[in-house]
Amino acid sequence: MKTRKGEQTRALILETALELFRERGYDDTTMRAIAERAGFALGNAYYYFGSKEHLVQGFYARVHRDQLAACQPVLEKERGLKARLLGVLDAVLITIEPYHRFAGTLFKSAADPQSPLNPFSRESEPVRLESISLFAEVLENSNVKVPSDLKAELPYLLWLYHMGIVLFWIHDNSPGQSRTRRLMELTADLVVKLIKLASSPLMRPLRQTTLRLLATLKE
């Protein structure tokens, strides 16, 4: 039956939750507070979201949507790899910025291999794949040529790199997370140089060894 009424309540609960997450962080946002502000009984929140953590999956999806939108202009205009990469990273940081306080305690659960919030988990797969394909896009329409063996794995590697930046951002307490931005600039440059270096025919043997290692890791 899945009526419109349900969808509305569901959306309202998620909105309220994100609002409270921004205001007080994860731990200090109680399920009771969410239910109360949304105007429902406690149990109702659990009808739509199986647990507090499931609310965070909603957060992921929401944030990814906003990131896509935020980096579109740059990806349409720019062709240089570094500029495109920075465009995406910039979009990511801008989108998650209001949630900095929230992100710390969130990553609690995210690091647990059993948790559905883990970026490598099956539950996170949809968002993860979408995110990886965004980096494929970054690469695809840039003016940098990479050999096909590397090209296949590079989007995933760039996604990993981007996760590293986000991890650093979480720990970054400098005003406005300025250190993360510095890191972003420095490493983006390095990453692009490294890609060009690794693409050289001279590097083929080392490149293939490394790619094989990577394949082993991914099962």
Place this chain on the structure above:
Amino acid sequence: MKTRKGEQTRALILETALELFRERGYDDTTMRAIAERAGFALGNAYYYFGSKEHLVQGFYARVHRDQLAACQPVLEKERGLKARLLGVLDAVLITIEPYHRFAGTLFKSAADPQSPLNPFSRESEPVRLESISLFAEVLENSNVKVPSDLKAELPYLLWLYHMGIVLFWIHDNSPGQSRTRRLMELTADLVVKLIKLASSPLMRPLRQTTLRLLATLKE
């Protein structure tokens, strides 16, 4: 006053906790169960350990002590860097093996920047510094020569590498965590080769750039 009685109770509670962690994992070990099996009232556990997480600091200290002991023979005998490195990694894996189930849910908290369990936190500093100095030892008495600029940072980098291995181990559900052992072999070889490569005078400029980046990251 800090009498012997107190120390005994404290030790008993920690022992019981580790026992239960091994048996049922972290989440399924309730503070009540620990208190009950140790033969005390619930509140008493909190007299000695401020929270459930504080019990984990006890786990860290204990495990580090065992690791030191386990790798001592290899460090006294071997001089080759790869063998010494593998000796330590092997000791680490052997020591934490009974806690594999526990480690997953544990790293929940460990990833939270605010949590005292975070390996980078101030509370973890004592154990962290001891662990880093173990890698200094690995390097110091090996037969590999590294330039002094690199030598200063290398123990920390090796510690990071070792944390990466442990992180992989946590996620590794292959029987006996055999994939982690394969990864260990492969990467230890790579790491040693990389160290030798980075030590070459030709690599000085790139090495220094990278070290400067690292310094920036560490504040």
Place this chain on the structure above:
DNA sequence: GTACATTATTGAACATGTTCAAAAACTTTG
């Protein structure tokens, strides 16, 4: 040994995530 101080221990209370059976609201069917 008695009085005092410190350390250990208890048990009850509280907050919060989660579950669930029952009630209410809504939709479909005849």
Place this chain on the structure above:
DNA sequence: CAAAGTTTTTGAACATGTTCAATAATGTAC
């Protein structure tokens, strides 16, 4: 529209981490 079925909502109950004031045990000083 009434009956039957489905979705939504409620409120009370439960488990567990945590706190705290009260009590017991232990040590110290005279």
